[in-house]
Amino acid sequence: MWDWAYLIPILGVSIPIVAIWTTHQRKLAEMQVSTTADATAEKAAQYAAQVQRLEDRVQVLERIVTDRGYDIATQIEALRDTRKVEDPDSGVPLNIARREQA
Structure with a gap:
């Protein structure tokens, strides 16, 4: 036990x-x-x-x-123009056709 x-x-x-x-x-x-x-x-x-x-x-x-106002396109173009001066291969402007006509 x-x-x-x-x-x-x-x-x-x-x-x-x-x-x-x-x-x-x-x-x-x-x-x-x-x-x-x-x-x-x-x-x-x-x-x-x-x-x-x-x-x-x-x-x-x-x-x-x-x-x-609604001036955004102009501001974008200004930024792209600034980049183009700094680096020509940085992009293509949005209004390329309008610029050639003007």
Whole structure:
């Protein structure tokens, strides 16, 4: 038969081991949650910065359209003309037919 006297020392050793293991697992879970929260916060900050850059670009485009009227084609041509002076192989002007007629 089974002697219960052997069971007491086994329980006396295994209970602290289980307590230590449980504490260790809890600390690991806390560290994982902390790491995940830090990564999520960092990603949120990156998204916020990207959104801010896009909003700034949209504001510039809105300002071009509303403040100066619909003179976008002229502005594009001016940019292309500037590039052509710097680098003749940078592109072809949009209104090449109109320029030849004028």
